[in-house]
Each structure stands twice: as structure tokens, then as C-alpha cells.
Amino acid sequence: MTLQYMPGFGNDFETEALPGALPQGQNSPQRAPYGLYAEQLSGSPFTAPRGTNERSWLYRIRPSVKHSGRFAAHDLPGWKTAPNVGDHSLALGQLRWDPVPMPEAPTDFLAGIHTITTAGDVHTQVGMATHVYAANADMTDDYFFNADAELLLVPQVGALRVVTELGAMEVAPKEICVIPRGMVFQVALPDGPARGYICENYGAKFTLPDRGPIGANCLANPRDFKTPVAWYEDKETPCRLIVKWCGTFHVTELGHSPLDVVAWHGNYAPYKYDLTTFSPVGAILFDHPDPSIFTVLTAPSGEAGTANIDFVIFPERWMVAEHSFRPPWYHRNIMSEFMGLIYGRYDAKEEGFVPGGISLHNMMLPHGPDAAGFDKASRANLKPEKLTGTMAFMFETRFPQHLTRFAAELDTLQDNYLTCWTDLKKRFDGTIEGNWD
Numbered sequence: 001m002t003l004q005y006m007p008g009f010g011n012d013f014e015t016e017a018l019p020g021a022l023p024q025g026q027n028s029p030q031r032a033p034y035g036l037y038a039e040q041l042s043g044s045p046f047t048a049p050r051g052t053n054e055r056s057w058l059y060r061i062r063p064s065v066k067h068s069g070r071f072a073a074h075d076l077p078g079w080k081t082a083p084n085v086g087d088h089s090l091a092l093g094q095l096r097w098d099p100v101p102m103p104e105a106p107t108d109f110l111a112g113i114h115t116i117t118t119a120g121d122v123h124t125q126v127g128m129a130t131h132v133y134a135a136n137a138d139m140t141d142d143y144f145f146n147a148d149a150e151l152l153l154v155p156q157v158g159a160l161r162v163v164t165e166l167g168a169m170e171v172a173p174k175e176i177c178v179i180p181r182g183m184v185f186q187v188a189l190p191d192g193p194a195r196g197y198i199c200e201n202y203g204a205k206f207t208l209p210d211r212g213p214i215g216a217n218c219l220a221n222p223r224d225f226k227t228p229v230a231w232y233e234d235k236e237t238p239c240r241l242i243v244k245w246c247g248t249f250h251v252t253e254l255g256h257s258p259l260d261v262v263a264w265h266g267n268y269a270p271y272k273y274d275l276t277t278f279s280p281v282g283a284i285l286f287d288h289p290d291p292s293i294f295t296v297l298t299a300p301s302g303e304a305g306t307a308n309i310d311f312v313i314f315p316e317r318w319m320v321a322e323h324s325f326r327p328p329w330y331h332r333n334i335m336s337e338f339m340g341l342i343y344g345r346y347d348a349k350e351e352g353f354v355p356g357g358i359s360l361h362n363m364m365l366p367h368g369p370d371a372a373g374f375d376k377a378s379r380a381n382l383k384p385e386k387l388t389g390t391m392a393f394m395f396e397t398r399f400p401q402h403l404t405r406f407a408a409e410l411d412t413l414q415d416n417y418l419t420c421w422t423d424l425k426k427r428f429d430g431t432i433e434g435n436w437d
Contacts, residue, residue: 003168005226009208009271015167016059016263017230027057036262037063041165043180043205043268054205056266058165061234067184067241067258074242074251076110080404081148081247082118082127082202088408094365095403098412099156099356102193106137109160109187110144110242113198116358117338117401120308122148122202122247126301127399128309130338131198132358138188141238143258145184147245149200152297152311153177154393156342156356158194160187162270165261167228169272173342174391176311177272178206178297184241184258185270195356197340199395203308206297214281220296224277227269233257275342275391280317286324291394306398310335314346314392320384327377330368336401337361337394344390348373352420359417363400371423 006013016022021036023029028038036059043054103112112135120127128149153160159172164185171177173196179185208220235257243250278296283289291312299309319326327348339346339359346353350372353359361367369377407413 003170004229005169005272006229007223007226009222009225010267011227012265012267013227013269014265015230017232018262021059021230021263022265023059032059034262036060039063041182041266041268043182054266054268056166056264056268058261059263060165061232061260061262062256064258067254068252069254071243071250071252074249076113076242076244076249078111078114078406079131079244079249080115080118080129080406081122081244082120082129082402084115084118084404085402088403088405090403090408092362092365094359094361094367094417096353096359096414096417097357097407097410098354098414099195100132100134100410100412102134102195103136107135108137108139108142109133109135109189109194110139110142111135114406115404116407117360117403119336119397119399119401120202125202126308127202128299128395128397129200129202130395130401131200132195133198134193134195135187135189136193139186142240142242143184143186144242145182145244146179146200147182147243148247149202150181150205151179152199152201152206153179153196154198154340154342155194155196156340157196158189158191160194160196161190162187163231163233163259164228164270165259166264166269167231169226169228169270171272174276175272175274176296177270179270180205180268183270186259197358197393197395199309199311201299201309204300206299206309206311209295209298209310218279218281220273220278225271225273227271230261230263232262233259275313275315278313278315280315282317283321283324286321288321288324288326288329291328301398303398307335308397308399310394310396312394312396314390314394316386316388316390318384318386322382324382325377326380326382327369327373330366332364332366333361334363335396335398336363337367337396338401339392339394342391342393344392346390346392347387349420350376352414352417360401360403370420374424
């Protein structure tokens with residue numbers, strides 16, 4: 001299939017896969033074109049304010065009530081949901097992992113998901129979970145939707161073809177995609193084995209951060225977000241629909257594909273984004289700004305300025321600050337930080353943090369550059385320098401992130417991570433004024 005997209009973030013789109021399939025002038029005609037059924041998919045309460053009200057009208061071969069029968073319990077043992085506390089014995093600390101290995105047995109996207117942390121409470125729709133996926137097989141006759149959360153997918157190795165009710169997206173490393181809560185989808189692997197990261201957002205949906213004094217441009221610009229055009233699958237073969245609901249999994253048998261939306265209009269839709277189109281803003285004279293300056297998407301909480309989740313990236317950029325320590329500084333934070341590396345090297349770590357790896361710095365635990373990175377940055381010639389060949393990211397949340405047993409017992413957990421700060425020496429000398437050398 002040739003994939004096409006519509007630009008814009010949060011737009012009210014309209015698209016049809018067959019000419020005339022989209023009714024004009026009303027949402028629910030007595031007889032929809034082509035014998036289709038009209039159905040509304042709501043992503044917000046009906047009475048939500050206009051700025052946050054989300055819904056799409058779908059015109060489909062069968063209404064979604066025909067895409068489920070009796071459900072049976074289903075097991076996806078690697079996927080955990082908050083609250084999930086105290087199922088391991090690993091003590092509190094700063095943590096880092098090497099990449100999870102690729103599977104040897106045939107493993108599709110759903111089976112390849114393993115939870116690293118959970119935060120908040122899915123039952124009250126606050127918080128999040130972080131996962132990794134590693135897969136080597138397509139979802140052929142299985143389809144899935146998550147009633148608990150929207151999903152932010154971050155590929156690290158191999159592209160994903162994500163086919164949703166509202167259209168298909170191909171998402172490669174250096175790109176992300178977001179699948180709304182409750183939307184049916186299926187994942188294929190066009191390039192073979194794939195690995196990456198997932199943020200499962202239980203709370204208010206992701207939106208663009210306010211730019212404040214930055215003004216109308218830069219950071220993630222709305223025109224660079226892409227929403228797929230309508231595409232449908234008229235397949236009359238046995239299929240399964242798997243559903244995640246309040247942390248439990250259920251499956252129902254179907255005789256046809258649930259991806260049967262021929263036309264749709266609205267603003268509740270999946271989208272993708274190319275991370276290389278992010279336009280960084282930073283210090284052009286001195287000091288290192290807060291990492292919030294690199295926020296791509298934010299999921300707000302009820303407290304102003306305190307996010308349920310921030311999705312932050314650290315992309316290629318120019319470093320020009322004078323008489324300044326240019327990498328991220330040492331800090332402790334009320335927010336809890338899950339970091340991943342898509343490619344290259346993160347500028348605060350000289351070694352040990354590799355593409356596909358993970359680090360976790362929970363709330364109020366100190367962290368910052370390793371000893372080698374500190375020494376290098378402290379002695380660097382501060383000429384303008386372009387940081388190239390790198391893309392790291394962070395899922396940051398106001399809630400503590402609790403480890404799963406899988407993460408606590410993962411073979412790739414680096415037992416020696418804390419040694420990266422061992423060589424930070426005492427440099428204080430109260431008898432000498434000025435800077436150390």
C-alpha cells in the first residue's frame with residue numbers, strides 16, 4: 001500500500017478511501033453511502049471544552065459492536081499496569097540497562113512487550129508505564145486496542161507498519177507515533193526484527209507544550225505531525241481482537257477484520273512525527289537551560305506546569321555557550337526520568353549508555369555527567385561545536401516510577417552503573433581563590 005498523510009497537529013481532518021463515502025453536511029444520515037454504518041469514537045467526555053473536546057465520526061463496513069463477541073481471558077505476561085509495587089527485591093538506586101536482546105522464537109509486537117516501570121494508577125487515569133518491545137514477526141490475524149491509555153511508540157531498530165482503524169503509518173527509527181486510547185491497530189515489521197520503547201499514558205492525552213516567551217515557532221511545529229488518510233481492510237477470515245482494560249487482557253474471536261473504516265472525519269486520530277524536524281532552542285551566550293526546553297509532547301496533569309508525562313528529546317544541535325559547562329548539570333528532580341538512546345552517544349555519558357539502552361533516575365535521586373564526561377567538558381575548548389549523530393529521549397513524570405520484576409531481574413541490568421561517578425574527586429581548596437585547574 002502507498003501511504004499518504006495529512007499534516008497538522010490536532011486538526012479536524014476529513015478523508016475517504018472511496019469517492020463519496022464521507023457524508024456531507026451531517027454526521028449520521030439515515031442511510032450512509034455504500035451501505036456503511038456511521039459511528040462516533042469519542043476521546044473525551046461529550047461536554048469537554050472545545051479546546052480539549054475530541055471525537056471522530058467513522059463510516060465503516062460493520063459497526064464496532066460486530067467486532068466483538070464473548071470475551072475470554074488472555075495473557076500477555078510481559079505487560080504490567082500501575083499500581084504494580086513490591087514484586088521484586090532490588091533496592092532503590094540510579095539504574096541503567098543495556099538493550100534487551102532480540103527474541104529467537106517467533107514473537108510479534110504484542111508478545112514482545114515487557115514493562116520496565118509503572119507509575120500512578122490506571123483506575124483513576126493518572127500516571128503511565130514504560131515498556132520495551134523486541135519483535136521478529138508480524139501480527140497477522142491479531143488486532144489490539146488499549147482501553148487504558150494512549151500509546152507513544154519510539155522505534156530504535158527496524159521500522160513498524162502501524163495499521164489503525166483510521167489509516168496506516170510507517171514509523172522508522174528517528175520517528176515516533178501516537179495511537180489514541182481505544183483505537184484498534186495491528187503492527188507489521190517491514191524491515192524485519194524491530195526493537196524500541198513505549199510510553200503508555202493513562203492520563204490526559206499528549207499535546208504540544210505551550211511555548212511561552214519562545215513565541216509562535218520552533219520546538220515541534222504542528223505542520224510536521226502527520227495523520228494517515230483513510231484506508232480499510234475488507235477481509236472475511238478468522239481473526240482475534242485483544243483488548244487491554246484496567247490492566248487485564250481479553251480476547252474475542254472474529255470472522256472478519258475490524259479495520260473496516262472507509263471514511264472518517266474528526267480530530268481523534270493517530271499521528272506520527274519525525275524527530276529530526278524538531279527545532280531546538282537553547283543558550284546562545286552562557287549556561288545550560290533546563291531540559292524542558294526540549295519537550296516535544298506533554299500530557300498535562302491537574303497541576304499547572306507539572307506534567308503527568310513529558311516526552312523530551314536531546315537531538316543534534318549546536319553548542320555555543322561561553323565560559324559554561326555545556327553538558328547537562330548535576331541535579332536532583334521532583335520528576336522521575338526514564339531515558340533511552342535511539343542512536344549515537346548521549347553527551348552527559350562517555351561510555352556505558354548505548355543505543356537501545358535505558359536509564360532510570362527516580363524522583364530526588366541525584367544524577368548527572370559521569371566522571372569522564374565531567375572532566376572532558378570542564379577542559380574543553382569552548383568554540384562553537386555541533387553535536388551530531390545523536391538522539392536520546394526521556395519519558396518524565398511527576399510520579400515515582402516503580403520497577404517491575406522483569407526489569408529488576410533483567411540480565412542486561414548494569415551492576416556497575418554507579419561506578420561512573422567514582423572518579424569524581426574533591427577539588428575544593430579553601431586557600432586558593434578562582435577556578436580549579
